[in-house]
Amino acid sequence: MYQQKQFFKKTRGGKILKVHREHYLRDDIVCGSLACTTCAHGDSTVLSSEAAQYLLIDTNVALHQMDLLENAAIADVIVPEVVLSEVQARNKAIHGRLRLLVADKSRRFFVFSNEHHKDTFVKTEKGEIVNDRNDRAIRRATTWYQSHLAGKTPDVLLLTNDADNARRARDEGAAAQTVYAYVQSRTDKPELLDFVARTGDTGGEAAGPSAEGDAGPQAKRRMLYAEHKGMAELTAGLQKGLFHQGKLRVNRFNCFEAYVGSQSVGKEILIQGREDLNRAVDGDVVAVELLPPEQWKGPEGGIFREHDEEEEGVAENAEEGAGLAPEIAEDAPGAALENLDIGKEGGRVPTGRVVGIIKRNWRNYAGSLEPMKGPGGSGAMAHPLFVSVDRRVPKIRIQTRQLANLADKRIIVAIDKWDRTSRYPEGHYIKTLGDIGDRATESELLLMENDINTRPFSQAVLNCLPPLPWSVSDADVAKPWRADLRNLRVCSVDPIGCRDIDDALHCTALPNGNFEIGVHIADVTNFVHPETPLDLEAADRGTSVYLVERRIDMLPKPLTEDICSLRADVDRLAFSVIWEMTPSADIVKSHYTKSIIRSSAALSYPEAQARMDDPHMSDPLTEDLRNLNRLAKIMRQRRTERGALTLASPEVKFEIDTETHNPLDVGMYQIREANQMIEEYMLLANVSVAEKILKHFPSCSLLRRHPVPTPQMFEPLLRTAAAVGIELDVGSSKALADSLDRAQGSDPYFNKLIRILATRCMTQAVYFCSGELSPPEYHHYGLASPLYTHFTSPIRRYADVVVHRLLAAALNLTPLPERTRDKKSMHDLSDGLNYRHRNAQMAGRASVELHTLIFFKDRAVDAEARIVKVRSNGFIVFVPKYGIEGPVYLTKKPDKGAGPDPNDDFVVDEEHQTITSKDKRQTYKVLDTVTVHIEVQEPQPHRPKLILTLASDSKEQDGFA
Amino acid sequence: MLQPEGPAPSLDEAAAKLAEAQAILQSSTASLPLVCLGDAIDLGADAEGGVMKGHGTMMAGEAQLQATVCGLVERVNKLVSVRALKGRYTAQVGDVVVGRVTEVAQKRWKMDVNGKQDAALLLASVNLPGGVQRRRTNVDELNMRELYQENDLISAEVQQINQGDGAVALHTRSAKYGKLQGGQLVTVAPYLIKRLKQHFVALAAPLDVGIILGCNGYVWIGSKDLVDAGGRDEDEGMEAAGPSGQVDLQLRERMCRVANAVRALAALGLPVHPPAIVEVCNLSGLLRVEIKDMLGPEFLAQVAYREADRRQAEGDAQPMDH
Amino acid sequence: MEYVSPEGLRLDGRRPKEVRQLKCELAVLHRADGSAYLEMGNTKVLATVYGPHEVSQRSQSLHDRALVHCEYSMATFSTGERRRRPKGDRRSVELSLVIRQSMEAAILTHLLPRTQIDIYVQVLQADGGTRAACINAATLALADAGVPMRDLVASCAAGYLNGTPLLDLNYVEDSAGGPDLTVALLPKAEKVTLLQMDSKLPLDTFEAVLGLAMDGCKAIAAHMRQALLEHTRKQAVVRGPVRL
Numbered sequence A: 001m002y003q004q005k006q007f008f009k010k011t012r013g014g015k016i017l018k019v020h021r022e023h024y025l026r027d028d029i030v031c032g033s034l035a036c037t038t039c040a041h042g043d044s045t046v047l048s049s050e051a052a053q054y055l056l057i058d059t060n061v062a063l064h065q066m067d068l069l070e071n072a073a074i075a076d077v078i079v080p081e082v083v084l085s086e087v088q089a090r091n092k093a094i095h096g097r098l099r100l101l102v103a104d105k106s107r108r109f110f111v112f113s114n115e116h117h118k119d120t121f122v123k124t125e126k127g128e129i130v131n132d133r134n135d136r137a138i139r140r141a142t143t144w145y146q147s148h149l150a151g152k153t154p155d156v157l158l159l160t161n162d163a164d165n166a167r168r169a170r171d172e173g174a175a176a177q178t179v180y181a182y183v184q185s186r187t188d189k190p191e192l193l194d195f196v197a198r199t200g201d202t203g204g205e206a207a208g209p210s211a212e213g214d215a216g217p218q219a220k221r222r223m224l225y226a227e228h229k230g231m232a233e234l235t236a237g238l239q240k241g242l243f244h245q246g247k248l249r250v251n252r253f254n255c256f257e258a259y260v261g262s263q264s265v266g267k268e269i270l271i272q273g274r275e276d277l278n279r280a281v282d283g284d285v286v287a288v289e290l291l292p293p294e295q296w297k298g299p300e301g302g303i304f305r306e307h308d309e310e311e312e313g314v315a316e317n318a319e320e321g322a323g324l325a326p327e328i329a330e331d332a333p334g335a336a337l338e339n340l341d342i343g344k345e346g347g348r349v350p351t352g353r354v355v356g357i358i359k360r361n362w363r364n365y366a367g368s369l370e371p372m373k374g375p376g377g378s379g380a381m382a383h384p385l386f387v388s389v390d391r392r393v394p395k396i397r398i399q400t401r402q403l404a405n406l407a408d409k410r411i412i413v414a415i416d417k418w419d420r421t422s423r424y425p426e427g428h429y430i431k432t433l434g435d436i437g438d439r440a441t442e443s444e445l446l447l448m449e450n451d452i453n454t455r456p457f458s459q460a461v462l463n464c465l466p467p468l469p470w471s472v473s474d475a476d477v478a479k480p481w482r483a484d485l486r487n488l489r490v491c492s493v494d495p496i497g498c499r500d501i502d503d504a505l506h507c508t509a510l511p512n513g514n515f516e517i518g519v520h521i522a523d524v525t526n527f528v529h530p531e532t533p534l535d536l537e538a539a540d541r542g543t544s545v546y547l548v549e550r551r552i553d554m555l556p557k558p559l560t561e562d563i564c565s566l567r568a569d570v571d572r573l574a575f576s577v578i579w580e581m582t583p584s585a586d587i588v589k590s591h592y593t594k595s596i597i598r599s600s601a602a603l604s605y606p607e608a609q610a611r612m613d614d615p616h617m618s619d620p621l622t623e624d625l626r627n628l629n630r631l632a633k634i635m636r637q638r639r640t641e642r643g644a645l646t647l648a649s650p651e652v653k654f655e656i657d658t659e660t661h662n663p664l665d666v667g668m669y670q671i672r673e674a675n676q677m678i679e680e681y682m683l684l685a686n687v688s689v690a691e692k693i694l695k696h697f698p699s700c701s702l703l704r705r706h707p708v709p710t711p712q713m714f715e716p717l718l719r720t721a722a723a724v725g726i727e728l729d730v731g732s733s734k735a736l737a738d739s740l741d742r743a744q745g746s747d748p749y750f751n752k753l754i755r756i757l758a759t760r761c762m763t764q765a766v767y768f769c770s771g772e773l774s775p776p777e778y779h780h781y782g783l784a785s786p787l788y789t790h791f792t793s794p795i796r797r798y799a800d801v802v803v804h805r806l807l808a809a810a811l812n813l814t815p816l817p818e819r820t821r822d823k824k825s826m827h828d829l830s831d832g833l834n835y836r837h838r839n840a841q842m843a844g845r846a847s848v849e850l851h852t853l854i855f856f857k858d859r860a861v862d863a864e865a866r867i868v869k870v871r872s873n874g875f876i877v878f879v880p881k882y883g884i885e886g887p888v889y890l891t892k893k894p895d896k897g898a899g900p901d902p903n904d905d906f907v908v909d910e911e912h913q914t915i916t917s918k919d920k921r922q923t924y925k926v927l928d929t930v931t932v933h934i935e936v937q938e939p940q941p942h943r944p945k946l947i948l949t950l951a952s953d954s955k956e957q958d959g960f961a
Numbered sequence B: 001m002l003q004p005e006g007p008a009p010s011l012d013e014a015a016a017k018l019a020e021a022q023a024i025l026q027s028s029t030a031s032l033p034l035v036c037l038g039d040a041i042d043l044g045a046d047a048e049g050g051v052m053k054g055h056g057t058m059m060a061g062e063a064q065l066q067a068t069v070c071g072l073v074e075r076v077n078k079l080v081s082v083r084a085l086k087g088r089y090t091a092q093v094g095d096v097v098v099g100r101v102t103e104v105a106q107k108r109w110k111m112d113v114n115g116k117q118d119a120a121l122l123l124a125s126v127n128l129p130g131g132v133q134r135r136r137t138n139v140d141e142l143n144m145r146e147l148y149q150e151n152d153l154i155s156a157e158v159q160q161i162n163q164g165d166g167a168v169a170l171h172t173r174s175a176k177y178g179k180l181q182g183g184q185l186v187t188v189a190p191y192l193i194k195r196l197k198q199h200f201v202a203l204a205a206p207l208d209v210g211i212i213l214g215c216n217g218y219v220w221i222g223s224k225d226l227v228d229a230g231g232r233d234e235d236e237g238m239e240a241a242g243p244s245g246q247v248d249l250q251l252r253e254r255m256c257r258v259a260n261a262v263r264a265l266a267a268l269g270l271p272v273h274p275p276a277i278v279e280v281c282n283l284s285g286l287l288r289v290e291i292k293d294m295l296g297p298e299f300l301a302q303v304a305y306r307e308a309d310r311r312q313a314e315g316d317a318q319p320m321d322h
Numbered sequence C: 001m002e003y004v005s006p007e008g009l010r011l012d013g014r015r016p017k018e019v020r021q022l023k024c025e026l027a028v029l030h031r032a033d034g035s036a037y038l039e040m041g042n043t044k045v046l047a048t049v050y051g052p053h054e055v056s057q058r059s060q061s062l063h064d065r066a067l068v069h070c071e072y073s074m075a076t077f078s079t080g081e082r083r084r085r086p087k088g089d090r091r092s093v094e095l096s097l098v099i100r101q102s103m104e105a106a107i108l109t110h111l112l113p114r115t116q117i118d119i120y121v122q123v124l125q126a127d128g129g130t131r132a133a134c135i136n137a138a139t140l141a142l143a144d145a146g147v148p149m150r151d152l153v154a155s156c157a158a159g160y161l162n163g164t165p166l167l168d169l170n171y172v173e174d175s176a177g178g179p180d181l182t183v184a185l186l187p188k189a190e191k192v193t194l195l196q197m198d199s200k201l202p203l204d205t206f207e208a209v210l211g212l213a214m215d216g217c218k219a220i221a222a223h224m225r226q227a228l229l230e231h232t233r234k235q236a237v238v239r240g241p242v243r244l
Helices: A059-064 A066-070 A081-090 A092-103 A130-148 A163-171 A179-185 A190-195 A231-240 A439-449 A474-478 A533-541 A557-563 A605-613 A620-642 A673-696 A711-723 A733-742 A748-761 A798-810 A823-857 B012-026 B045-049 B138-142 B249-268 B274-286 B297-314 C090-104 C130-144 C203-239
Strands: A002-011 A017-026 A053-057 A077-080 A109-112 A155-159 A175-177 A243-251 A254-261 A268-272 A285-290 A342-345 A352-359 A364-369 A385-388 A409-417 A426-435 A482-484 A490-494 A503-509 A515-522 A571-581 A587-604 A652-656 A663-668 A702-705 A766-769 A861-871 A874-879 A884-889 A906-909 A914-917 A923-925 A929-937 A945-955 B057-059 B065-067 B071-076 B079-084 B096-105 B108-112 B119-126 B153-161 B168-172 B178-181 B184-187 B200-202 B210-213 B218-222 C022-026 C034-040 C043-054 C067-074 C115-125 C154-161 C164-167 C180-186 C191-197
Touching: A053 A130, A059 A066, A059 A081, A059 A092, A066 A092, A066 A190, A077 A081, A077 A092, A077 A130, A081 A092, A081 A109, A081 A130, A092 A109, A130 A155, A130 A163, A130 A175, A155 A179, A163 A175, A175 A179, A179 A190, A190 A426, A231 A243, A231 A285, A231 A352, A243 A268, A243 A352, A268 A285, A268 A352, A364 A439, A385 A409, A409 A439, A426 A439, A439 A823, A474 A482, A490 A605, A490 A620, A490 A673, A503 A587, A503 A620, A503 A673, A515 A620, A515 A673, A533 A798, A533 A823, A571 A673, A571 A798, A587 A605, A587 A673, A587 A798, A605 A620, A605 A673, A620 A673, A652 A823, A663 A823, A673 A702, A673 A798, A702 A798, A702 A823, A711 A748, A711 A861, A733 A748, A748 A861, A766 A823, A798 A823, A823 A929, A823 A945, A861 A914, A861 A923, A874 A929, A884 A929, A884 A945, B012 B297, B012 C203, B057 B079, B071 C203, B096 B119, B096 B210, B096 B218, B108 B153, B119 B153, B178 B218, B184 B249, B210 B274, B218 B249, B249 B274, B249 B297, B274 B297, C022 C130, C022 C203, C034 C130, C043 C130, C067 C090, C067 C130, C090 C115, C090 C130, C090 C191, C115 C130, C130 C154, C130 C180, C130 C203, C154 C203, C164 C203, C180 C203, C191 C203
Parallel strands: A053 A077, A053 A155, A077 A109, A155 A175, A482 A587, A490 A587, B119 B168, C067 C115
Antiparallel strands: A002 A017, A243 A254, A243 A285, A254 A268, A285 A352, A364 A385, A364 A409, A409 A426, A490 A503, A503 A515, A515 A571, A571 A587, A652 A663, A702 A766, A861 A874, A861 A929, A874 A884, A906 A914, A914 A923, A929 A945, B057 B065, B071 B079, B096 B108, B096 B153, B108 B119, B153 B168, B153 B178, B184 B218, B200 B210, B210 B218, C022 C034, C034 C043, C043 C115, C154 C164, C154 C180, C180 C191
């Protein structure tokens, strides 16, 4: 069955070891073609017998032309194993995409295990380098296919961009073409040309697209950037401490200012300017060389910096418009840099320049084309610049034949390369999302930018659903461990219009004066079994995403809205946490069980609130609610005493037109007592469950923690508070909570504003696996709870699903899935969930931002705003009513070349956070109330922006001046 | 004490030739009743008559015999046994053995006879100097070392075997048994030694040496007097040495040639018996192979070819001699 | 890391349920009563058996059965890094014990009272699955020595990586950190004489892995049986038509 081949390798750090591995060559490897009569046909036999030809790709084609390969017009492709493994070694992401293509049977990509086939394995010859050997292996695979399929219709074409390789292949009798030539020959699909990536190694491909429209011969071109140093030099430099390694993070507001967090320096290194950035893109891991200290700079004037004027005369579109107010620290742009000790040594920070790139982080970027001067004739090749919506990304030069079509579209583009001679990176078009400004398109875009999977659920996933219509079966009732709680008076309270109801409550007065309180959570794990396609999909999605006008579900709709949703007056399966509480809200005992419940009412928050408030209502359900509320208040009180923070976020609520999905009105989200009541029980359930699962699975419980913010993180808050004469104690969460309570201003909103600012200092709470940290680190700062997890929303959060499984295992109901037992996979899972969770929040905010923009498009309003930050040429205001935050400029944009207008000069007092005009007529202080005018402007076509200006009646004279 | 050595890794060609010759020897397709350990033994048609389990077998379930060693199945009436082709010497009463004294114990000598345990030679089973039957006295016991001491080689006969633990008792109550001196010992695998009528063999001239083929695989090569006399002087023992303790050179060379012939046979896995030894010696003389080259692959190959030819001539179907 | 490709091939080109190439040679050392050289892929092991012979330390002698003594060692050159390996370290003591116990389960020791059997196993090259290879080699050497045994002891390792049970892990797969289950089996009776695993594994997965390992043992046993039969045949044929 097999033969043996042994070979030697010398590898691994420091010592040279002789590695001796077996390599079996087989005779049972199939060619995967349906046309073949000798090989066994199986599931993986995908290559069609009707195809004109099979394409066999080499490594560079796979690495660089992935977008082309992903196009549906490309099918019947043979991927030799050697290509796959080379791709894996060089680019994980591309490898993943290639694997997806192979997995998609309809695309007819076949992996040919040439390295283990007895006839296609090639041995490295003496003196031969690996690349040559691999190329030879690919050619051998091609010729093998040719002889294997000889006399049958499809022949095999080797796609390679290496001219030398192609020539050798032809010498060996195999057909070979460059990608470009092949795509050109595909006259049936002319649009494929757009997808051809422009790569450096096109070799002899003179006819190829590398000749740019606006570029002269290579030799004449000016070198714009310093050369990147080679890997060996970088490694040596890093070891010697000459260079510093770190991930490049570009300022969201200025794409020529970036920071590299370097461990070797201990501080963040500032990198300024196009030349010093040296073709590095946000997220790249780079090597940085520090400049001499006398060349160190400070970050430029905060957030208002105008970009360098481009030589082409096209202004960078970087002036900041207003956006949605950030919620927590990590959302805030440039938050990290504000923690630096700016102000000392003249605001200078270590400054450096990029000398080499260790790992590229290129991805696909969504955005639009910059309007081109001159007519983009249809069909002619044009090279427009692409501007990403992510402002941290530089413009990208692409080539297209369909300029006219793409001009007003949101498109997706990938970077292919960035030469020293080229100001912009070069890329290629991938796909069109839709028209710019179109609500659907922009929503799509923001989902994509946040890496949210909006694809419909696959058939494999849907096959995991129970047959519909579903109802509780006798078998479910008969299970001894499932308690029948249908006799209890259970109700749910949720936001208006909520259809995925995953929690319900009951409260029964016991004869001994105590109360029995139950929290019933949808029993999602009864339907989502571990390791099924449904489970894997849900784990990958991680959470449902709530946009203003739509919801992207984590689980398929039948589960989300029907089977799991604890709707009124139907039997539903639940996972219940039941406590017995004294009237003073002390828990006497707690109990966990799977159950069957029948909700008697699905209330909304306003309904519940109305019932509780209405003195005429005294039906049992209302009484239950009142009991619940009374106990909740006691618990809340206790929690606050322990030091839980009452934080605030500038949440807004849109009223959406049901027809057009356009926003009709926007306003602050109202928080009622009912909301707080439900929250309290959810918190209690989560904490109880966290204790229970941690007791049983101390090393693999999924918990949620909220790290204690560092003193530096509070600095902006403290500075602001100090400026208005308020002292905050951030020593502990308890101290902070108390001092926040004391911080009362003249108006009722003042306290909330302080709380909003305090919230921004916090870090994000994160999921983690209990085995990875020591118990003191489990602490949840915001809730002041030593333990916390998520248990109460399994329909929309995958973490809760995992916790349900943990709890079920703790109760000995079901065995713990293997993946949950493994620390490593739990670590990956929690990382993934954190990422998804964060993205979902970002997408939600972006959606609100988008709708705000649409809302203000046809109306300009004046609104009251509060100054939250003072800057050299203006200040940043927050508009509570709409949740908007944005800059207000006091100085005019300086004309090019002209000096600053002396009348416009303002002086900033950092300590008191005030900005005063030279003539002392105008003074603005942080937290002051001003009236701003909000309107949408379009400084460039298709680029609407929310602009805030000071309304004419300007500043209100209130007590803080 | 030399063991037969494997073919020295000298000439590749010779080694290849040897391998080829061995392959010819091994190529016989004669069907042998072989079993591997763990295999069920096919009892054939007469199983219903009931079988008795012999050596190398055990009962596996009802009426199912299973081999516990690899080897040949033998049947004597109802007794079924499997004889391993390799293994330690299993004594039978009456076997002539050559052994070495490992220990002088109370009233007995402990002897290494290549068995699973050391054999015992009781003081009572030894002819005392003087040759007369008399009671063993304490003095005799104290003087045991004067008779045989540690590391002495002795030829003896198996007197009895303990049914319980398989302990072997030897005797030297014949003039031909006793201490061996002035010769050399070659040890081969016991299964290579046939049981013969006569284990004391005098090889005729020109070899002119005497050999004792111990059933336990220990082969003694010494002077011809050893076997001729049919009895030995009590005092001198059977010695090839002259009064000076020297063995003359020609005799030594003849002994070495015979010894190497035995080693050559053993190296090839061929049975060691007097005609075969003589044949190998003759072959070496014929080919003018020096004594020191007799264990080289070239000569071994010749021996193997010769044996193969011989077998061919005799035909494989020769009935087994017993 | 991907240890099984979606095409169903492992890193070395085997499929999950295949053992490595097995090669055995018997009676490689002439001075020993029995010896065997065994290769499982790149794992190469030499086993030597002396005895049964007189017990060397009389006080250890057992009146009703044989004393089995086993010594495991690893050659200095057996791994990529040349290292002098002290005798009697924890690992080799443990392995000696493991081999001895699984062999004692097969040897009919009660037939050999007051005797001693020495088994020496040396790893010449290690590439995962040394435990199993040692046990297999020891079995062959014992069989060669003509020591009576209940059955052959066949051993094979199996692991669980990438959600797939894998048979006969090599070094790379072994060091992946997944569970590694070594089983020694009396194939005829399907009796397990050794079962070792250090990691935790869910019961249902464990059963799948165990089943696979047992299948591997049976395949190895069949191979060893063939080798033994062939060896015996050669011996018998060469010795000629002579009955002792």
